Amino acid sequence: MKDLKRYCRCWRVKAMSNKKVALIFSIIIIVFINVLLEKFLIPLFREGIPLPYPATGKPIGSVLLPATFFHVLMISGSVFAIGLIADKLGFKLDELTPKTMQGKINLVVFFIMLTSGIIMWWYPIAFLPFIITAAYLTIIELS
Missing domain, CATH: 1.10.287 (Helix Hairpins)
Incomplete structure (x- = not known):
């Protein structure tokens, strides 16, 4: 034994x-x-983007x-x-992976916000999903 x-x-x-x-x-x-x-x-x-950067006052x-x-x-x-x-x-x-359906939805919305943040520099229409997802995440966090 x-x-x-x-x-x-x-x-x-x-x-x-x-x-x-x-x-x-x-x-x-x-x-x-x-x-x-x-x-x-x-x-x-x-x-x-021209390299080296031209000397201007713009960031x-x-x-x-x-x-x-x-x-x-x-x-x-x-x-x-x-x-x-x-x-x-x-x-x-448990903190790194969402377990509830609401947590999974929030994660997908967060990734959509980041992806539209990348795309909106070239395609300004991507600003719309960025604003919608940012507002959604803010409202969810405040409630």
């Missing part, structure tokens, strides 16, 4: 170790994907707005993906 308990305890430790390795490997993959996205998509935001806004939304989208998407993977592996990270 002692050997069986020791075997079960050892098996649980091994399973937990495998889960930790899987989570670390998943985090490495997510970081690698983020680096690739950063390398290949950020130059698209800078397209058409550099051409890259700033879409790149900011892009980085916030990458960070929040990565945190959500890590939370989802950790949840599937059995780790208890």
